[in-house]
Amino acid sequence: MLLEVKDLHASIGGKEILKGLSLTIKAGEVHAIMGPNGSGKSTLAQVLAGREGYEITAGSVSYNGVDLLDLEPEERAQAGLFLGFQYPVEIPGVNNVYLLKAALNARQKAAGQPEIDAVSFMRMVKEKAALMEMDQSFLSRSVNEGFSGGEKKRNEIFQMAVLEPTLAILDETDSGLDIDALKVVANGVNLQRRDDRSVLLITHYQRLLDYIEPDYVHVLANGKIIHSGDKSLALQLEAEGYDALMAKAAG
Amino acid sequence: MNLDPNNYRAALANTLKQDADAGHPEWLLPIRNEALKQFLKQGFPHNKLENWRYTNLAPMSERINASVAQPAAVSDAIVPVTDSDSLTLVFVNGMFSSQKSSRTGFPAKGIVSNMATQLDTDGAEDWLRNSGDSDLAQLNLAMTNDGAVVQIPDNIEIAQTIHIIFTNTAEANVFPRVIIRLGRNAKATVIEHHISNAACVSTAVTNISCGEGSHLTYQKLQEEHARSFHVAAQTIKLAKDSHCDIVNIDLGAAIARNDLRILLQGSGAEVGVSGLFLVDAERHADNHLHLEHQAANTRSRSHYAGVMANKGHGVFNGMIHVLQAAQKTDAALNNKNLLLTQGAEIDTKPELEIYADDVKCAHGSTTGQLDAASLFYLRTRGVPQQVARNMLVQAFAIEVVQQLANESLREYVQNSVEQQLNKLGAVIEN
Numbered sequence A: 001m002l003l004e005v006k007d008l009h010a011s012i013g014g015k016e017i018l019k020g021l022s023l024t025i026k027a028g029e030v031h032a033i034m035g036p037n038g039s040g041k042s043t044l045a046q047v048l049a050g051r052e053g054y055e056i057t058a059g060s061v062s063y064n065g066v067d068l069l070d071l072e073p074e075e076r077a078q079a080g081l082f083l084g085f086q087y088p089v090e091i092p093g094v095n096n097v098y099l100l101k102a103a104l105n106a107r108q109k110a111a112g113q114p115e116i117d118a119v120s121f122m123r124m125v126k127e128k129a130a131l132m133e134m135d136q137s138f139l140s141r142s143v144n145e146g147f148s149g150g151e152k153k154r155n156e157i158f159q160m161a162v163l164e165p166t167l168a169i170l171d172e173t174d175s176g177l178d179i180d181a182l183k184v185v186a187n188g189v190n191l192q193r194r195d196d197r198s199v200l201l202i203t204h205y206q207r208l209l210d211y212i213e214p215d216y217v218h219v220l221a222n223g224k225i226i227h228s229g230d231k232s233l234a235l236q237l238e239a240e241g242y243d244a245l246m247a248k249a250a251g
Numbered sequence B: 001m002n003l004d005p006n007n008y009r010a011a012l013a014n015t016l017k018q019d020a021d022a023g024h025p026e027w028l029l030p031i032r033n034e035a036l037k038q039f040l041k042q043g044f045p046h047n048k049l050e051n052w053r054y055t056n057l058a059p060m061s062e063r064i065n066a067s068v069a070q071p072a073a074v075s076d077a078i079v080p081v082t083d084s085d086s087l088t089l090v091f092v093n094g095m096f097s098s099q100k101s102s103r104t105g106f107p108a109k110g111i112v113s114n115m116a117t118q119l120d121t122d123g124a125e126d127w128l129r130n131s132g133d134s135d136l137a138q139l140n141l142a143m144t145n146d147g148a149v150v151q152i153p154d155n156i157e158i159a160q161t162i163h164i165i166f167t168n169t170a171e172a173n174v175f176p177r178v179i180i181r182l183g184r185n186a187k188a189t190v191i192e193h194h195i196s197n198a199a200c201v202s203t204a205v206t207n208i209s210c211g212e213g214s215h216l217t218y219q220k221l222q223e224e225h226a227r228s229f230h231v232a233a234q235t236i237k238l239a240k241d242s243h244c245d246i247v248n249i250d251l252g253a254a255i256a257r258n259d260l261r262i263l264l265q266g267s268g269a270e271v272g273v274s275g276l277f278l279v280d281a282e283r284h285a286d287n288h289l290h291l292e293h294q295a296a297n298t299r300s301r302s303h304y305a306g307v308m309a310n311k312g313h314g315v316f317n318g319m320i321h322v323l324q325a326a327q328k329t330d331a332a333l334n335n336k337n338l339l340l341t342q343g344a345e346i347d348t349k350p351e352l353e354i355y356a357d358d359v360k361c362a363h364g365s366t367t368g369q370l371d372a373a374s375l376f377y378l379r380t381r382g383v384p385q386q387v388a389r390n391m392l393v394q395a396f397a398i399e400v401v402q403q404l405a406n407e408s409l410r411e412y413v414q415n416s417v418e419q420q421l422n423k424l425g426a427v428i429e430n
């Protein structure tokens, strides 16, 4: 079991957002979480990545057998967790490649491995950028500064491609992308698929799932997974909307 | 403030003896006597003066004593190399060291040299008369042993960077002096670098004049020992259509104070100033910037970045002063500050004083903390918290650092900043 979330309750500012969420992801699987706005999708992603400010009032999260909630955000990342942000942060003055190098070296260090050498690092970074159809000039720019919405999302997937995480959580990486960009991003995610790597796709729209086929689809509403199924669930949602499912869950 | 004139008189006697030993010209003696008289009359600056409200020099005044000049322990001196092509002038404990300085590459005689060996040349008196009106400039004038003189003749460009290093190895009182004179359409890049590995007391004076149409890049880097005092008075005069790019970086000393006075005297003169200071509980930095637009169509852009950690206290006081004649002045002054911890403090005061009616002037200051969202983002990439913090502080400082003249100096400063931050990091609590 790669990730096991059990009955997770999380609040912020005294308001409960996640209300008993459970989710299990095995190595190699791609899961999609869909749900209406405000249902708690981003909250789940942020809590898993270790954002401060949330209070976990009940439940547990185990990742590769360790208590994820016990780890600092950087320790989670060093253990192979990656979060693609719904709203990637602009960081003027911090160079994109410099960040990636620091990130990779921190992971190497945590694993007791030597630093990566500069030449092979640059070669790898350039390959991955080409894969994401990103102009090389993006590499030397400040992290996300002045990037368009679509460029930011592409940059998230590029970072993922460089870091090769064991579990990638992608929070609405598809929103705001035109169809060509969507294909590039989906391709980046598909290249990440391997027997020993998993992906948790958070999305609002079915259309991403045309390009990335999930093994499982979950519906998150009001802080809980109310329904799980295979990829056909996404099509059903597209046809019927969330309301029918939510009514059923409530009824 | 308690000020024992005998200390200063003893110190002066020492300096005068050195003058005699060195065979310095006679005109020097009355200048020194007069300067000390002036200094003793006004006394050591103290907290009751508006200009010194936040910076207490009492511990410094106690450390100024008869042991002014120390023999140069040349071998112990830190001599930073930032660019192998530059022309370096190195002063160890206030005295010129030909051994540590560049041997070759100097342009024609007298263009770049040390002051003490040039005092018998025409115009030398001027280097020692013109001391600005900062509170400690008179003390420097009375005591200074040596300094750097850069005089670029009309229409001459010096391509190499001139790197002036004042390095101190002992608990010395030093009085460094830098004189820069650019002729018409002359061009030069000068770095004034203060560094020490012992607790010294440095009272520095820099006098610069930029001739018509000249272009000067002047960058001062202060990284004195953590128990040092560094008090600097810098005066820069700009003639018609001259241009000066200035960087002032303070990374060291227990107490650092810069009084930077910029006088835009000729129309079309332009100046850009970038400043950076880093303070913590043991380190205090006070930057006073005074921009005087005296002539029409002059332009200034000033930007100071302050980083305060632990219970550190930074001070910034920036004044744009536009005289009546200075119509069409275009001036902007901005100070932004980063408070890394609770308890850190900044006193910032950008001011305007405008007597002309057709001007464009802007000033402002902002103070904030490290952005939590940015910090989290970096950490989710696996970057440890302390490294992520350092990255963000470096990013904050980058606007100033990237103004530095050459790549190697930028790297040097970035490393110095990082070392400082790592030291701070050990004591920064969340």
Ligand SMILES: Nc1ncnc2c1ncn2[C@@H]1O[C@H](COP(=O)(O)OP(=O)(O)O)[C@@H](O)[C@H]1O
Pocket (backbone or CB within 6 Å): A012, A013, A015, A017, A035, A036, A037, A038, A039, A040, A041, A042, A043, A044
């Ligand atoms: N910092 C916060 N303080 C209070 N409420 C918040 C905060 N962040 C999110 N919320 C609330 O939590 C709920 C879930 O938000 P979010 O997880 O972003 O939803 P989704 O990603 O599914 O659209 C929303 O009602 C939102 O308003």
Ligand SMILES: [Mg+2]
Pocket (backbone or CB within 6 Å): A041, A042, A043, A086, A171, A172
């Ligand atoms: Mg969301």
